[in-house]
Amino acid sequence: MMTRIDTSNWKKFKIEDLFEKLQLDIKNESFNKTFDVSEERTSEFDLPLVNAKHGNNGIMYYGREDDFNTAEMTIDIVQNGAIATGDVYAQPQKTGVLWDAYLVKPKMEINSARTLLFLATVLEKAIKDRFSYEDKCIWEKVKLLSVTLPCTDKGNPDWAYMDAYMAAVMHDCEENLAKLKCILPQ
Secondary structure, three states: OOOOOOOOOEEEEEHHHHEEEOOOOEOOOOOOHHHHEEOOOOOOOOEEEEOOOOOHHHEEEEEOHHHEOOEOOEEEEEOOOOOOOOOEEEEOOOEEEOOOEEEEEEOOOOOOHHHHHHHHHHHHHHHHHHOOOOOOOOHHHHOOOEEEEEEOOOOOEOHHHHHHHHHHHHHHHHHHHHHHHHHOOO
């Protein structure tokens, strides 16, 4: 079982100092949402597309990879939507943007989906309650906010700690699921 986190060595960082917003556009000049995306992943429509989606990791549609600029190891921020505004999701896989959301990428190279998950959680905690359908969660506002992260002795974000912490959380979850499977009827 995870113990309480000691945050005494954590430090505030301005979001724009840690992340950059990516400009990912639709490359298909004749794009038509009716014909060029699917709500289901298929062999033709296999690229996850983020949009104003609450749940499903922010993925609302799937598109053709050739139709979209893409990025990997990013974080999706939903900028619009009655419920979804301010939702944040880790997107380690290749992803494109349809509308009403944007992807940010850590300025430091992050190769771990677990670290990305940690960062997405911290970002959502910092922004989710600050924005609404009437007050969009646009990058120009978000980048000025701060997040608090664990730090090394030199005052830099402790990426290794974030990765190890999420590995422990995931391990605990897997153990608990295994225990549940043993006691639940099949």
